[in-house]
Amino acid sequence: MSEDTTIDPTAVLAALSLPAKGTVHDLGSGWWRGMPGVSCHPQFNVMTYRTPRGLHNQRDFWMIADDNDRRFSFVSELVMGTSHTGTHIDALCHVTCGENDEWHGGVSANDALGDFGALSHDASELGPMLCRGVLLDVAGFLGGGRLPAQFSIDDTVLEQTAAAQGVEVRAGDVVLVRTGQMRDWPDPEAMAVSDGVGVTIEGARWLSARRPSAVGADTAAFERVPSGIPGDPQPVHLHLIFEHAIPIMEWVNCETLARDGVSEFLFVALPLNITGATGSMIRPVGIA
Numbered sequence: 001m002s003e004d005t006t007i008d009p010t011a012v013l014a015a016l017s018l019p020a021k022g023t024v025h026d027l028g029s030g031w032w033r034g035m036p037g038v039s040c041h042p043q044f045n046v047m048t049y050r051t052p053r054g055l056h057n058q059r060d061f062w063m064i065a066d067d068n069d070r071r072f073s074f075v076s077e078l079v080m081g082t083s084h085t086g087t088h089i090d091a092l093c094h095v096t097c098g099e100n101d102e103w104h105g106g107v108s109a110n111d112a113l114g115d116f117g118a119l120s121h122d123a124s125e126l127g128p129m130l131c132r133g134v135l136l137d138v139a140g141f142l143g144g145g146r147l148p149a150q151f152s153i154d155d156t157v158l159e160q161t162a163a164a165q166g167v168e169v170r171a172g173d174v175v176l177v178r179t180g181q182m183r184d185w186p187d188p189e190a191m192a193v194s195d196g197v198g199v200t201i202e203g204a205r206w207l208s209a210r211r212p213s214a215v216g217a218d219t220a221a222f223e224r225v226p227s228g229i230p231g232d233p234q235p236v237h238l239h240l241i242f243e244h245a246i247p248i249m250e251w252v253n254c255e256t257l258a259r260d261g262v263s264e265f266l267f268v269a270l271p272l273n274i275t276g277a278t279g280s281m282i283r284p285v286g287i288a
Contacts, residue, residue, distance in 0.1 A: 007127060011172055015132045018266045019287045025256045025265070027176075028283035029086035029185065036188050037085055038220055044081035051075055083123065083279040089214065089249045089271055092121035094278040095237045104242050117276020126247065126271040126280060131213055132173045133267030133286050136161045137258045139180035146180025150196035152224050153177060155206035158199075167263040171211040174267045178254040182218040185253065198224040204236040208244045215240065216249030252284065262288045 029035070033045050052073035059065040064073060084090070092104040093112075100108040104121055112119045139147050141161040147153075158177070162169060169175055179197045184190035198219055199207070207215055216222070223236030232238075240246040249269075257265065269284035 007130070008172070011132075012130050015130055015266050018132060018264060021288055023260070023262075023288045025260075025262070025286040025288065026283070027087065027252050027254065027257070027286055029182075029251050029253060031081075031086050031281065035086060036186050036191070037081075041082040041084055042080070044085045045079075047078045047080070049076050049078045083272075083274065083277045083281055084250070085281055087249070087251045087253065087284065088279050088281045089126060089216075089247050089269070090237075090241060090279045091118070091123045091126055091247065091277065092241055092245055093118040095234070095241050097238055097242055104245055114276070118278060119276075122275060123271060123277035123280045124273050124275045126273075129174060129214065129267060129269040129271070129284075131267055132170065133176065133265045134162075134167055134169055134173050135165075135176045135178060135254055135257045135263050135265070135286075136167075136169075137165065137178045137254070137263070139178055140258050141165070144180065146183055146194050147197045149192075149194055150224060150226075151179070151194075151198075152200045152203075152228075153179070153198060154200045154202040156202075158203050158206050165263045169207070169210040169212065173210075173212045174249075174269075175207060175210075175212045175215045176249075176252055176254050176257075177215070177217040177222075178258050179218055180258075182251065182253045183255050185251075194219070196221075196225040198222055199236055200224050201227070201229065201235040201239060204239045208240060208246060212246060214247045214249060216252040218252055218254050220250055222248045222250050249282070249284070257286055257288070260288065262286065 055064045055073050096103045096109050102108050107120055138153055138161050141164050181191050181194040227235050266287040269282045271280035
């Protein structure tokens with residue numbers, strides 16, 4: 001989203017008019033204990049926190065302890081994991097740059113990071129996303145099921161893919177780039193064949209010039225890894241998020257959109273309004 005998260009009603013109505021068949025494509029990864037993740041992040045986990053036996057034994061909650069002839073109880077759990085697990089969107093405070101560790105807007109993490117998260121440009125500032133979605137199926141355009149490891153998706157590849165699909169990227173769109181890696185989701189060994197594939201800085205500039213509201217891909221990093229640029233390990237994240245306030249979505253499952261040949265659709269995602277978080281797990285859908 002841009003820094004101004006005000007939703008344009010005209011743009012929303014235009015996006016709502018896009019579906020012709022009413023086919024809903026689930027673009028999410030799903031979440032479960034032991035799911036694939038990036039090694040620098042904690043593993044996603046779910047732990048049962050309250051159980052009927054524990055509640056009745058402890059009698060430490062009034063509904064269980066008092067006037068409970070029907071033996072009412074409940075089950076609750078603790079969900080643990082980074083907001084960057086599975087399909088997710090990066091907030092503008094996610095990446096930093098420079099000697100003062102600044103995120104977007106020149107805000108230093110040294111000054112704007114508290115004990116309970118970021119104090120500005122956090123996930124609570126990510127607005128609802130109801131807009132035109134565009135799929136650039138690069139893997140399909142190049143004739144393969146998936147792109148090879150560290151394949152570079154530059155401006156030429158994106159331009160040619162869009163032209164072949166007969167689709168134009170417009171201001172306010174959400175643009176999804178398909179590499180085909182998630183056709184093997186969630187098998188880490190099979191997905192490793194495509195490790196590091198992604199958008200280059202030239203591709204990122206092509207995207208930002210069209211002023212999308214957000215971009216995404218079916219990979220863990222969106223951009224090519226390694227970047228191939230000395231001293232600049234993730235130039236695409238810095239260009240899009242840090243410089244242009246364009247959030248990045250990762251591990252977006254584009255497989256059914258590609259299977260059905262859908263290039264243009266209604267994109268819907270509602271980031272969780274979590275104060276202090278550097279991103280949000282999302283379950284986006286594309287409606288064709």
